[in-house]
Amino acid sequence: MQGDEKTMRGTLMLTRAEINRLRRNRRYLIFTVGTPVVLYLFFSKAGKTVYGIDFAAYYMVAMATFGAFAGALNGNAIRISEERKVGWIRQLRLTPLPASAYVIAKILTSMATTIPSIVIVMLIGRFEGGVHLPLWQWFVIAVVIWLGATIFAALAVAIGYRYPPDQAQPITLTLYLVFSVLGGIWYPFTGVLGNISKGTPTFEAINIATDVIGNKSVPAYLAIGLVAWLAIFAGLAVLSVRSMAEAV
Amino acid sequence: MSHSGTGPIVSFDDVSKHYGSLKAVDGLSLELRRGETVALLGPNGAGKSTSLDMLLALRKPTAGKIQMFGSDPYHAVKSGQVGAMLQSGGLMPEVTVRELVTLVAGLHPRPVPVNTTLRRAGIEDVADRRVDRLSGGQTQRVRFALAIAGECDLIVLDEPTTAMDVETRQRFWAQMKEEVAEGKTLLFATHYLEEADQAADRILVINRGRLLADGSPEDIKKRAGAKRMSFRLDGADEAFLLRLPGVVNLETRHDLVHIQTDDSDGTLYALLDAGYRPSEIEVGSLGLEQAFLAITAEDDQANGHEPVAAR
Numbered sequence: 001m002q003g004d005e006k007t008m009r010g011t012l013m014l015t016r017a018e019i020n021r022l023r024r025n026r027r028y029l030i031f032t033v034g035t036p037v038v039l040y041l042f043f044s045k046a047g048k049t050v051y052g053i054d055f056a057a058y059y060m061v062a063m064a065t066f067g068a069f070a071g072a073l074n075g076n077a078i079r080i081s082e083e084r085k086v087g088w089i090r091q092l093r094l095t096p097l098p099a100s101a102y103v104i105a106k107i108l109t110s111m112a113t114t115i116p117s118i119v120i121v122m123l124i125g126r127f128e129g130g131v132h133l134p135l136w137q138w139f140v141i142a143v144v145i146w147l148g149a150t151i152f153a154a155l156a157v158a159i160g161y162r163y164p165p166d167q168a169q170p171i172t173l174t175l176y177l178v179f180s181v182l183g184g185i186w187y188p189f190t191g192v193l194g195n196i197s198k199g200t201p202t203f204e205a206i207n208i209a210t211d212v213i214g215n216k217s218v219p220a221y222l223a224i225g226l227v228a229w230l231a232i233f234a235g236l237a238v239l240s241v242r243s244m245a246e247a248v
Numbered sequence: 249m250s251h252s253g254t255g256p257i258v259s260f261d262d263v264s265k266h267y268g269s270l271k272a273v274d275g276l277s278l279e280l281r282r283g284e285t286v287a288l289l290g291p292n293g294a295g296k297s298t299s300l301d302m303l304l305a306l307r308k309p310t311a312g313k314i315q316m317f318g319s320d321p322y323h324a325v326k327s328g329q330v331g332a333m334l335q336s337g338g339l340m341p342e343v344t345v346r347e348l349v350t351l352v353a354g355l356h357p358r359p360v361p362v363n364t365t366l367r368r369a370g371i372e373d374v375a376d377r378r379v380d381r382l383s384g385g386q387t388q389r390v391r392f393a394l395a396i397a398g399e400c401d402l403i404v405l406d407e408p409t410t411a412m413d414v415e416t417r418q419r420f421w422a423q424m425k426e427e428v429a430e431g432k433t434l435l436f437a438t439h440y441l442e443e444a445d446q447a448a449d450r451i452l453v454i455n456r457g458r459l460l461a462d463g464s465p466e467d468i469k470k471r472a473g474a475k476r477m478s479f480r481l482d483g484a485d486e487a488f489l490l491r492l493p494g495v496v497n498l499e500t501r502h503d504l505v506h507i508q509t510d511d512s513d514g515t516l517y518a519l520l521d522a523g524y525r526p527s528e529i530e531v532g533s534l535g536l537e538q539a540f541l542a543i544t545a546e547d548d549q550a551n552g553h554e555p556v557a558a559r
Contacts, residue, residue, distance in 0.1 A: 013351060083338070088338045090337050091337035091340075094325060094334070097355050
């Protein structure tokens with residue numbers, strides 16, 4: 001399987017180049033790391049109990065989710081749309097790299113670049129917010145938030161491939177606000193809004209993490225919900241990429 | 249390589265690409281042989297870019313079959329045998345020229361050393377600049393660098409010298425001749441007719457998605473009605489002049505008549521035999537540009553279309 005090996009090596013080279021680009025991008029860093037950290041330092045001392053755990057712990061989970069999902073969605077959707085517009089995706093298709101490598105590299109890049117925002121917010125939570133958890137819980141909530149954010153990279157592909165930048169921008173912003181507000185990132189909802197909230201992937205990721213922290217059993221619907229959203233976003237991404245096969 | 253035989257390295261077999269009722273490419277058949285430098289010449293909208301897109305597996309033909317290096321276009325491109333530069337191709341933003349060339353070379357099975365590519369494309373001086381901060385001409389040269397970043401057997405260029413100044417263009421073709429001298433095949437689309445004349449040893453003229461002429465620059469000039477004739481003549485009607493033997497095209501302004509003819513002697517004798525006595529008779533050869541316009545205008549008239557102006 002020499003061909004597969006070559007393909008994998010090429011995809012990783014592209015991923016490394018993408019990561020280097022993002023590392024240099026100050027706006028991306030401010031957005032995915034700076035904003036959640038600053039918000040956490042401002043608001044984590046509310047001293048209440050949310051989802052049955054300390055506010056400081058809930059808010060740490062919320063801010064880590066916020067930085068990671070915002071990075072996966074906003075970072076990718078508009079970039080992909082712009083790279084399609086300038087013709088970079090076409091150019092890449094003239095290289096020996098297979099057509100799918102671009103999307104795979106984008107998702108790998110997203111997975112790599114959301115790690116710092118999750119880790120940094122958790123470090124701040126531990127040392128500034130006074131959140132104390134067993135080691136395995138730190139690990140589990142980090143992975144849940146990380147995978148929960150990654151499904152938004154699939155949504156970003158779906159948007160970036162289908163819409164030109166001037167449309168991708170407002171669509172992304174709208175979805176970003178909907179999923180952060182309804183997902184309970186800014187503040188947990190109760191009542192009717194609380195029930196709607198339960199259907200969002202952001203809520204589901206946050207609540208799996210807060211249930212783990214609160215030593216509660218995680219309801220199955222949270223995990224099923226996340227998998228369903230992944231299927232929806234991935235399906236939309238495949239449709240977008242296919243419909244643009246001749247128009248990249 | 250294994251394709252050292254004399255068979256074609258690229259073949260289009262009755263290839264069409266339709267967008268609804270628009271026939272962008274309409275039954276195109278052609279073959280390229282190893283080592284040729286071929287110009288694809290045609291007015292805007294003739295189907296040049298669509299043909300190259302299909303050759304490079306960016307678009308699928310509606311009908312017909314394209315083969316390249318004995319396989320389908322996608323696998324030929326993925327095997328690294330083709331280097332290509334398209335008008336619509338763009339660059340990855342936010343990286344330096346050197347980083348980008350290094351990346352694309354690294355994706356190739358037979359990478360060319362990055363410094364060699366930078367020198368060949370004439371972009372050593374901007375190697376550490378960010379690609380999104382280059383001028384139009386510099387960007388064009390970076391795109392060319394990406395086309396030659398790997399060793400390949402066929403180079404495909406879509407209007408390669410757009411946005412280049414005269415000096416850069418000459419340097420570009422000098423560089424290209426070196427590349428081709430190594431036995432590579434070159435296919436380029438252009439609307440610069442002198443460029444096709446000077447750089448290519450074979451010209452394919454296409455219009456409305458169909459191949460109108462295929463030959464050396466000399467053949468093309470001959471094919472169009474090789475001679476241009478002008479004279480002054482009072483009171484001759486156009487219908488009569490158009491019926492003269494050999495006449496391909498006619499233009500009159502007051503008493504001044506311009507004729508394109510593939511038989512200048514026959515045209516002139518018939519005019520004199522009819523009793524006319526034109527003055528200031530001049531007969532000369534057509535340039536490639538006029539030949540090209542004549543061929544496409546003939547095609548447009550034959551199909552009842554408005555002539556398409558060549559850029």
